[in-house]
Amino acid sequence: MSEALLEARGIRRTFHETGEELEVLSGVDFALREGEFVAITGSSGSGKSTFLNILGALDHPTSGALLFEGRDLFAGGAAELDRYRLRQVGFVFQFHHLLPEMTAFENIMLPARILGTPERKARDRARELLTAIGLGDRRRHLPGELSGGERQRIAVARALMNEPKVVLADEPSGNLDERHSANLHEMFVRLNREFGQSFVVVTHDLSLAAMAGRQLVMHEGRLQTPEEVRALAEKPQERS
Numbered sequence: 227m228s229e230a231l232l233e234a235r236g237i238r239r240t241f242h243e244t245g246e247e248l249e250v251l252s253g254v255d256f257a258l259r260e261g262e263f264v265a266i267t268g269s270s271g272s273g274k275s276t277f278l279n280i281l282g283a284l285d286h287p288t289s290g291a292l293l294f295e296g297r298d299l300f301a302g303g304a305a306e307l308d309r310y311r312l313r314q315v316g317f318v319f320q321f322h323h324l325l326p327e328m329t330a331f332e333n334i335m336l337p338a339r340i341l342g343t344p345e346r347k348a349r350d351r352a353r354e355l356l357t358a359i360g361l362g363d364r365r366r367h368l369p370g371e372l373s374g375g376e377r378q379r380i381a382v383a384r385a386l387m388n389e390p391k392v393v394l395a396d397e398p399s400g401n402l403d404e405r406h407s408a409n410l411h412e413m414f415v416r417l418n419r420e421f422g423q424s425f426v427v428v429t430h431d432l433s434l435a436a437m438a439g440r441q442l443v444m445h446e447g448r449l450q451t452p453e454e455v456r457a458l459a460e461k462p463q464e465r466s
Contacts, residue, residue, distance in 0.1 A: 252447030
């Protein structure tokens with residue numbers, strides 16, 4: 227096994243609500259290799275999205291470590307976390323969050339402009355991505371002029387704009403119909419192979435999970451393989 231690109235060690239996340247303590251993540255261990263495609267499934271409220279937000283440094287764990295290329299991200303300062311989020315991670319959410327006043331091309335370009343990428347290089351990259359997602363003829367369209375599936379594809383291209391090493395997607399097809407979901411799933415697999423970024427996708431859609439190179443289940447606050455979860459379910463319960 228190659229050295230992990232992104233590694234979570236003993237991640238715990240506890241929330242305090244209405245005077246009670248709720249531990250959503252109970253010591254999660256996870257390692258992501260370069261170029262890998264991992265799908266995380268699990269029941270609603272199991273902590274999948276919470277864990278994904280920690281992988282992207284959008285949230286802090288209560289305890290545990292998150293290492294990127296061997297460096298503990300949360301041990302550094304805010305500036306290091308900002309650089310990680312902007313340069314190394316691309317985010318895709320259930321809702322596309324495109325800026326309505328910007329064209330498809332401008333929405334894709336946005337991360338590069340925030341990073342300060344030279345204009346010509348950024349435009350070349352945006353054109354490459356538009357072609358890769360099959361929307362080269364939609365570059366001047368506003369989000370309101372695109373279908374739901376097209377808007378989500380633009381959001382994926384935006385996530386890839388700064389050539390991040392890791393792409394994190396939270397229920398990316400949760401707002402799409404069956405046909406558009408299937409198209410998006412196939413595009414994820416193709417882009418993963420074409421550009422080589424590592425993908426971690428949280429999903430309830432088992433057809434998307436089946437396309438991943440590795441499947442994990444968030445169960446009782448930890449990540450387990452589907453086989454481990456089935457074995458636990460089949461294990462006879464001890465009687466008191």
